[in-house]
Amino acid sequence: MNALLLKKFARLLIELAVLLVLFLLGGQLAVWFGWPIPGGVMGLALLLVLFASGILKPAMLQLGAGWLMAEMLLFFIPALMSLLDYGSLLRDEGWRILLVIAVSTLLVMVVTAVTVELVCRWSLRHES
Known part of the structure; x- marks a missing residue:
């Protein structure tokens, strides 16, 4: 049972690392090309290309993406708190x-x- 949890945790970390690398690579591409596009959007475009080409399957990132979606509210708290200043x-x-x-x-x-x-x-x- 403990090995199964460790394996699931390792998979989660790998999937999150892949998503982070795509985000960072997207941001770097936007800088290199001088495009006014956020790194996240470029990263999603890269992810779409990887999905469309078959290099990456959506199921390969399901655990990491699911975790990020479940915790999405935490990412909006700073933006909501900044509204208090305005x-x-x-x-x-x-x-x-x-x-x-x-x-x-x-x-x-x-x-x-x-x-x-x-x-x-x-x-x-x-x-x-």
Whole structure:
């Protein structure tokens, strides 16, 4: 039983290391190319390329990604605490900020849905 836990913990660490390396490599690529793209976005693009090429399977990172998703709230606490420093801004411009958040969230959802639909149709067309 103890060996099983140790093996699972080692796998978790390896998967987290792979995700961290992709994040750091994405940031370094953005610096090298001079692109104004965050390292996380570049890292996700690299991960997508690895998934699409078959070099990496999603199941290979399932434990690490699942752990990060479970602990995601911890990553937002510093951002939420920084809002306390801008109380007057939120009182004056809060409705505009919420409007931008709502519209951008809706746009992301719509674009994601349309993209998934187009990729599914393209995939079905090229399977046969």
